[in-house]
Amino acid sequence: MKIESSLCDICGTCAGVCPVDAIRIFEFKVEIDNEKCIDCKNCLIICPAEAIKEEK
């Protein structure tokens, strides 16, 4: 997963639904740790800004 930072408003919603705590919220950006991510797609589905994309 990757986050399109230009779309993300840093609401933090995605981090709350990640079962493996792979999403970290910083003051000015949100990052996904793809080493931890299990591709459950919870974050992709819940993001109100549609800022999370599947990384090919």
Ligand code: SF4
């Ligand atoms: S849910 Fe979407 S808009 Fe909110 S912090 Fe996560 S990526 Fe950004």
Ligand code: SF4
């Ligand atoms: S796809 Fe699932 S495991 Fe990966 S970052 Fe999103 S919520 Fe977390």
